[in-house]
Amino acid sequence: MHMTDTPEWLAPSLDYVSRWLEYQMRVLEQPGCTIAVTYRGKLKLEHAIGFADQGLSIPLTPRHRFRVASHSKSFTAAGLMRLREQGRVTLEDRTGQYVSGLHPKIASATIAQLLSHTAGIFRDGMDANYWVDRAPFPDEAELDRDLALPPAIEAGLRLKYSNHGFALAGRVIEAVTGESWVDWIGREIVAKAGLTETTPDAPLPDGAPFARGHSSRTLLGRRLVVPGDQSTNAFAPATGFVATAGDLAKFFAQLSPEAETSILTAASRREMTRAQWRDPHATLETSYGLGMISGTLDGWEWFGHGGGFLGYITRTVVVPKQHLAISVLTNAVDGSAHPWLDGALRIMKAFATGGAPSAHLADWAGRWWSVWAAVDLVPIGQKVFVALPGLLDPLAKTAEIEVNGTDEGRIAEAGAFGSYGEPVRLIRNDAGKVSTVRLGAGTLVPEDVLAAELQARYDLQRPETATPINGSERG
Structure with missing residues (x-):
């Protein structure tokens, strides 16, 4: 395969990722989700559900922008690395300079300590009500x-996440450039990275499609719409960004040390x-670099960032x-962006390991139903996997x-x-199409067939005089 060719396994893996996410959205009753995937910096998937x-029942599209919160830290860190390449700052400079x-x-903390969350600065200050929309951002x-x-705490002791630290990093950029952080980062990072659906903070340009946030269903039994369009003021360098999944995937792809084109040198990208x-307390092995989280999933090493803004959970890897x-973006406080992104990675790894499905297995692909659950038949290489789309790892x-x-x-x-x-065994109808799957002793049928069968069997009104199941009578 030529270096620039797309591997044959990628398209079928992304097709299944999309179908799996659609089912997850249905089961978990989430408001919206968009996913974007790039290969060698080129967009291969954009899908909105x-x-x-x-x-207002407004359908979500890939063009809708989301609040992507702490993804902002990666943009701010890239900005300071760009200034470092220009010789205008060093990572060892003290913020008090x-x-x-x-x-x-705090003045003695270095730029590197701000970007790595090791300056010891408190996370959100003395009053974090701005995070729950009870007050404007500071x-x-x-x-x-x-x-x-x-x-x-003292600087350099441990990893200690700090939004105030990245707000301060934005102040450093303003001091060095003589411009507002929004203007400089928008021109020197966003525009030069070729991003056309990204802004460093609200408000958005007129007419830009915007996905509203949503509350959970737990408190009221229904979701409330969260506007999500407030300015984050001085905290924009930590949490202000608004973007599409496609733009985020393209930007983070540029920050890979393996990227062929980038706004930063390979040395800067490796350092970031x-x-x-x-993080010794993480359930999965996780570390922080400079504005970037990293880890390993089933042997695949990754870096990226996540974001949590009232009404939104987002993640890019x-x-x-x-x-x-x-990049996976969700617009609810209980959005599943993190496990869904992990699930997408696991699906892609299964295809990367097993290869593109053999052509003779085409009729073996599809979603089938029993009263217990939906079952996906997923051809990979020469095999057909029996996947459970209701699981966060459907091929586990x-x-x-x-x-x-x-x-x-x-x-x-x-x-x-x-x-x-x-x-x-596959059982075909008179037209030659597969209509039923016999899996061991069980039978799997299309969704509409099972729905009609269950309604006919169980969707009946019982007479008031029916004997209760336990055989007792009420006086």
């Missing part, structure tokens, strides 16, 4: 007041994305060795079908409680 505004009025211990005067206070400070970038502990005839196969891999070794 659900609503940009559930209250550029910003006055800081507490002496302005410059309020930020100055907070940064005159002592840090929570390498694991510098480990790059797998450098596979030349992939994936799945059965494998070995096809030994046009419509015949056997379960060649399965757990001890499955139907290992038993036959599988």
Whole structure:
């Protein structure tokens, strides 16, 4: 394969990722989700599911922008790395060289410590009500007041996330450039990266499609629409950005050390994305670099960032060795962007390992139903996997079908409680189309067939005089 060719497994893997996400959205009743995937910086998938505004039933499209919150930190870090390349700052410079009025211990923190969350600065100040929409985001005067206070811990002790630290990093950019952070970052990072659907903060340009946020259903039994269009004021360098999944995937792809074109040198990208400070409390191995989180998923090393803004959960990841970038954006406070992105990666890895599905397995692909659950037949390479789309990892502990005839196969891999070794058969209708799947002793049918069967069997009104199931009578 030529270096610039797209691997044959990628398109079928993305097709299944899209179908799996559609089912996840249906099961979890999320308002909206968009996903974008690039390969070698080129967009290979943009897919939107659900609503940009559930209250008004506005369909979501890939052009809708989301609040992407802490993705902003990667943009701010890239800005300072660009200034470093120009010789205007060093990572060892003290913040007090550029910003006055800081507490002496904060003034002595280095730019590298701000970007790696090791300056010891408190996370959100003394009053974080702006995160729950009970107050506006702090302005410059309020930020100055907070940064005159002592840090929570000494610098350099440990990884300690700080939105105030990145707000201060934005102030450093303003001091060095003599411009507002919004103007400089918009021109020197956003525009030069070729992003056309990204702004450093609200408000958006007139007419730009915008996905509204949503509350969870837990409190009221229904979701409320969260406007999500407030300015983040002095905290824009930490959390202001508004973007599409496509723009985020393209931007983060440029920050890969493997990228062929980028706004930064390869040396700067390696410094940003390498694991510098480990999080010992994370359930999965996770580290932080300079404005960038990194980790490993099933042997694939990744870097990227996530974001949480009232009404939105978002995440973007790059797998450098596979030349992939994936962005998943959701517009609800309980959005599943993190596990969905992990699930998408696992699906892609399964296809990368097994290869593109063989052409003779085309009739074995599809979604089938039993009263228990939906089941996906997913051809990968020469095998057919029995996937469960209701799982966050649909191919986990799945059965494998070995096809030994046009419509015949056997379960060649399965757990001890499955139907290992038993036959599988495709049953066709008079038109020659597959209408039923016999999987071991079970029968799988299309969704509409099962829905009609269950309604006919169970959707009946019981007479008031019917005997209760436990046989008792009420007086």
